[in-house]
Amino acid sequence: QVQLVESGGGLVEAGGSLRLSCSAAAITLSTHAVGWFRQAPGKKREFVADISKSGARTDVADSAKGRFTISRDNARNTVALQMDSLKPEDTAIYYCAAARGVWGRDPRAYDYWGQGTQVTVSS
DSSP: OOEEEEEOOEEEETTOOEEEEEEEESSOGGGSEEEEEEEOTTSOOEEEEEEOSSSSOEEEOTTTTTTEEEEEETTTTEEEEEEOSOOGGGOEEEEEEEESSOOSSOGGGOSEEBOOEEEEEEO
16 A cells, blocks of 8 residues: 655744655655645645656745755655745645656645645744
């Protein structure tokens, strides 16, 4: 059974950093594009960043550009989201997702999802 697991969430003060990690069981992440999404209470799930299978192409939402960096280590079957200069508005549950084919900012493009990890940024 395919399983994506996010880790690294927690509570941090504004201006701080967190590094989220997405690992996979039963699939090889190197054959999938991976995206990070987040959902705050009462809001829709929104795109944060994605990375191509090889890691050569990345895309980051405007709200995260210059602060968040997505990367992957295909040898370790993991994808990371480095989040710096965190703001209270970054508070949300963060999800990683994997896409076998076409990927992008639309969550409907993704085939597999993790359960999410909570990120809370205090002011």
